[in-house]
Amino acid sequence: MKIKSIKNKYKFTVVATDVVIFTIKDEKLQVLLIKMKKKPYEEHWAMPGGLIKLDEAVDSAAERILKEKVGIENVYLEQLYTFGEVDRDPFGRVVSVAYFALIPSDKLILKTTKEYGDISWFPVDKLPKLAYDHKEMVRSAINRLQSKLSYSNIVYSLLPKEFTLSEIQKTYEIILDNKLDKRNFRKKLFSLNLVKTLGREKRGMANRPASLYVFTDRRPKNVEIV
Amino acid sequence: MKIKSIKNKYKFTVVATDVVIFTIKDEKLQVLLIKMKKKPYEEHWAMPGGLIKLDEAVDSAAERILKEKVGIENVYLEQLYTFGEVDRDPFGRVVSVAYFALIPSDKLILKTTKEYGDISWFPVDKLPKLAYDHKEMVRSAINRLQSKLSYSNIVYSLLPKEFTLSEIQKTYEIILDNKLDKRNFRKKLFSLNLVKTLGREKRGMANRPASLYVFTDRRPKNVEIV
DNA sequence: TCAAAAGTGTTCATGATACACCCATGT
DNA sequence: ACATGGGTGTATCATGAACACTTTTGA
The missing domain is CATH 3.90.79.10 (Nucleoside Triphosphate Pyrophosphohydrolase)
Structure with a gap:
């Protein structure tokens, strides 16, 4: 034994x-x-x-x-x-x-x-x-991360201070492993006041520049996002 | 020290x-x-x-x-x-x-x-x-209990095998510490198929007898109840 | 007959979903 | 000029919330 x-x-x-x-x-x-x-x-x-x-x-x-x-x-x-x-x-x-x-x-x-x-x-x-x-442990952590992402704002802890809306959406899509609708996702972000624009843009890509945003609050908070 | x-x-x-x-x-x-x-x-x-x-x-x-x-x-x-x-x-x-x-x-x-x-x-x-x-610890446990009650069926573990709809609602009201609407609550229970009637009644009270119910499934399950 | 809890539907408001085209840039 | 991702609004649908009266029993 x-x-x-x-x-x-x-x-x-x-x-x-x-x-x-x-x-x-x-x-x-x-x-x-x-x-x-x-x-x-x-x-x-x-x-x-x-x-x-x-x-x-x-x-x-x-x-x-x-x-x-x-x-x-x-x-x-x-x-x-x-x-x-x-x-x-x-x-x-x-x-x-x-x-x-x-x-x-x-x-x-x-x-x-x-x-x-x-x-x-x-x-x-x-x-x-x-x-x-x-x-x-990893399985358990992934489960927790996925559900936490859905009912809190902790995605801020995975992103740099300044980010584009596509970057935050991509983060959700990667972790939740499914695609999200761009317009609906943005509507939600704005209605919850999670992010605010910087008025600046991220340039240098081979496409139209994207507005840069920051989180209005970088502290854990429970909100229904997805 | x-x-x-x-x-x-x-x-x-x-x-x-x-x-x-x-x-x-x-x-x-x-x-x-x-x-x-x-x-x-x-x-x-x-x-x-x-x-x-x-x-x-x-x-x-x-x-x-x-x-x-x-x-x-x-x-x-x-x-x-x-x-x-x-x-x-x-x-x-x-x-x-x-x-x-x-x-x-x-x-x-x-x-x-x-x-x-x-x-x-x-x-x-x-x-x-x-x-x-x-x-x-107690505070933490109460928080967990309250949120778990809202997104799972664990209320079954607080009730006897047979119970009335008022009893299950009362359990929610006590733990969540707020009143619920009787008709909306029942609609939810039925639409989720959480309970089924026994066809019998609980008599002996000084009022109209209440139908007795059982849970369709007495295993933990995640469902949005409240 | 009275008190006490059981039972039962509809309307309205809100939020979620689905969906397609033009725009600004770098190459 | 073209490829790439950025940006934007509306219509429909589903879900949640509010709400009041009648019924059945025991005392």
């Missing part, structure tokens, strides 16, 4: 946190993964994570992981779910409090390929083999 | 679970609480809870608590949130995975007053002093 081997190793339960980090890149929803080295998982990837410290709140641990692994702070971070199956980690009894984070596409870190050789973005529809129960 | 005293006591983090147990009783939403005895909390009440065992999934621990403290099984039980502040428990570093449970009004346990002298139901608007961060 597995329990005994666990007892031999730790004889108590430890608390970890794992962070599902999303961004929009190359017109796809992507997740940041780290390649593992330890034994049963040599060919697997995993979400960034780690044990929480004794004098550290669980939320703070998630923030720390985010900063350590991705070098980024002050992004949208929300507790997702706590995974507590006995056998979820072959190294011992580990209860993991999972979080999900949203990184704006303009804050994408070069570091990911320089500083770490084995850290990389993966489109959610082309994930490699994942360690532990991390496949379930 | 508090951390040191914690280190002296445990020198590691432990995982607990607390269960916010709801029922409808006396036309009020009520929570089951246990009176504490330990030092800083002699005059406080708390949610039933306990440490998780090494060979026990966190979900199973919550089920066990529910069975031990309330003697009830197979009720609606859902993970709520994990509370992980460093100082939340003066006895040591305890991370608590909170759950909430819904008990049907006909399964109310007599035991609560017999077997335990210091366990009792409290209306959520008249809570006594609560230990730890349990006030926050």
Whole structure:
């Protein structure tokens, strides 16, 4: 029985946190993964994570992981779910409090390929083999992200400060995985007062320039959007 | 600094679970609480809870608590949130995975007053002093319950097998804390096929008898009700 | 006969959906 | 000149909200 081997190793339960980090890149929803080295998982990837410290709140641990692994702070971070199956980690009894984070596409870190050789973005529809129960974590995070997008304004956390209406619509379409009607979508954005125009335009494309907008409020707020 | 005293006591983090147990009783939403005895909390009440065992999934621990403290099984039980502040428990570093449970009004346990002298139901608007961060837990659980009631069918877990339409409406009104329109509410129930009539009536009241209904499906399901 | 809750439809307002053409730019 | 995405309004449909009277029983 597995329990005994666990007892031999730790004889108590430890608390970890794992962070599902999303961004929009190359017109796809992507997740940041780290390649593992330890034994049963040599060919697997995993979400960034780690044990929480004794004098550290669980939320703070998630923030720390985010900063350590991705070098980024002050992004949208929300507790997702706590995974507590006995056998979820072959190294011992580990209860993991999972979080999900949203990184704006303009804050994408070069570091990911320089500083770490084995850290990389993966489109959610082309994930490699994942360690532990991390496949379930990603699934769960995607579900949460999709529904949250529909009843809140958190899309702001995936976009740069200035953006075009097509960019915000594209973000919705990518995450929800269906097309939206341009006119109806814009009507909704305006009627909810989510965005305001800057009076400037985004030029340099091989087409008509698009007006630039900003969010009227960059704080989480519940509104029915889609 | 508090951390040191914690280190002296445990020198590691432990995982607990607390269960916010709801029922409808006396036309009020009520929570089951246990009176504490330990030092800083002699005059406080708390949610039933306990440490998780090494060979026990966190979900199973919550089920066990529910069975031990309330003697009830197979009720609606859902993970709520994990509370992980460093100082939340003066006895040591305890991370608590909170759950909430819904008990049907006909399964109310007599035991609560017999077997335990210091366990009792409290209306959520008249809570006594609560230990730890349990006030926050209850608030959080009520919020979850209210929104979940609106977009799912979990109300079935608060009602007996057979019920009248007024009873189900009353349940909504109590939890959401506002009145609903009888005709519109019934239209919604029927159009969603949530309930079906038994052809029998509930008699014995000092008024016109009400038709009895059952749920067509007693499994959690997402539907827009309110 | 009275009190108390059960039962039952229609109208109106609002929001969601469907839909197509011209415009401004870079190449 | 052409390809590319930007920008704009209306008509229809479906859903939600408001609303009042009659019925049946036990006391």
